[in-house]
Amino acid sequence: MTDVQPVLSGHNLVKTFGKVVGLNGANLELYPGEVLAVIGDNGAGKSTLIKCFSGAHIPDSGEMFVGGESVTFKSTQEARQHGVETVFQTLAVSPALDIASNLYLGREVRKPGFVGKVFRTLDKKGMRAASKQHLSDLGIGTVQNITQAVETLSGGQRQAVAVARAAAFGSQVIILDEPTAALGVRESARVLQLVKDLRDRGMPVILISHNMPQVFEVADRIHVQRLGRRAAVITPQTHTMNDAVAIMTGALTVDEADQTLGPVGAAA
């Protein structure tokens, strides 16, 4: 049933922080063109899991594959080079820098020709114009000034900048770690719409969220993380929100053999 190869997968990932166990043999598969939600209690290891794929953590053991290729990421830069873009739970924006600088942080574009080569002059105009385009692509018209420092933005606008950065540069996978946690109803709806838009463009998305209605609205499949491992993979069609919460808290356990579901559509 699963002749479709995952775009991103992890097998038996272990990550410890001294005595604290973050991941205890976790698996994850993300298939082309799907939204995979990752849910779980606080401390279940959701952020730790995706940080391995983002290059922010180096797993103690286990294997990771992106586009079928075995990968080991030693930095976020390396993950980005493989087309994996992440919006971290902490956003990872630089407050004192302006919006355009934040979008291009770590991958600045130099002016073409002699000036760029010898004087290493940044193409600020070009980066600003492109940033403006990216933001308006996402329907984020509320930011008037692209040279505004990020610290002068509201929480929702900052979130939008972080999401725009990932959406602009992700070529394989986009990972969003609780992107709506700090947002109001309207802004949350916009981010969810963005997730759907990305999927419609064929971009696979991993979405971490505590908000069950949101998860059940956008996810194709739902990865339930518990105690540093995957407890189950369910779908909005086969399970209810109550089932999901029961698996999350351990009230309901799923057989090891039934834990994985293939890509939606391939099964059935």
Added chain:
Amino acid sequence: MSDSAAPQHDLAEEFSSRTSPMQKIQSTLHRYPYLSPLIVLIAAMIIFTLLNERFLLPNNLSLMTQQTVIVGTLAIAQTLVILTAGIDLSIGAIMVLGQMVMANLAVSAGASNVLPIAGQSPVVAIILGILVAMLAGAVNGFLIVKLSLPPFIVTLGTLSIFTALTLILFKARTIQGPEIPDLLKVMGNAFSIGPFQIMYGVIVMLVLYAIFAYILRSTAWGTHIYAVGDDPQAAELSGINTKRVLFSVYVVSGLIIGIAAWITIGRVGSASPNVAPNINLDTITAVVIGGTSLFGGRGTMIGTLLGALIVTVVENGLALAGLDQAYRVLAIGVLVIAAVALDQWIRRVKS
């Protein structure tokens, strides 16, 4: 939520856009951090001119640029370090080490304190002096990056170490001007433009300010310096190699300190291990008065230049006004506190 919510929303927006004049000032200063030192400098110059018309004479203006040159050049290095949320207490010690290397290498064997290596050509002496300063910066950078020690502690330690090293290697003896080759003292020479006497060292300082202002504003390395000082974790997650940025900042600051050592020999006219004893704190004073935040991530080179000029102008102006040393020190102290308080206030800006 469509019909009834709309007017409410407009009301809220109207309310939030009603900013007070104070908020406007705050956000303007937030956007242009060199504005406050610029206003202070102009105000100080007006006041001191009113107190004593000799203040504005070409002679005195020329003198003030010369009085600024050592602190001003070193403050470029200090600005880079403070932008990364660090601090360098060993700047003066590295500068002294650098100039003693230069002077002892360049003079004849009879005049040098280290006979076997004396008598080098002045060019070799200057280059080696600058390289030693860069090496000292690299030592600071290594300890801060590799051992993850706080810059304050590391440079407090190397302040003593570099000072002791200078005394051990070169004794405490001053090398007098006549023994030093001209090229080492060339930065102290001046040319005239109309009634003004411009020292070569001042030109070099201004060129360095222009170069580093450009680097901070228009290169990726400059952007990364701000990002690392602003929020190192965010910078790391954004794909910046924060360790490499930090290390390179200390090495480059060593380069600037080495050039400052050369300028200092020219300005002072001799090479003494006891030159400019308060220079570390003076550079920090200039940086802070110039509007750069000690918490890192915000500040400008032009601000630091203005800060260094403010210190000179206030000291010079108060001296001309007949106030003695104690009052000048008092005035600088008040300025530092005011600058830090202003920075705290500006940092609280929110949209």
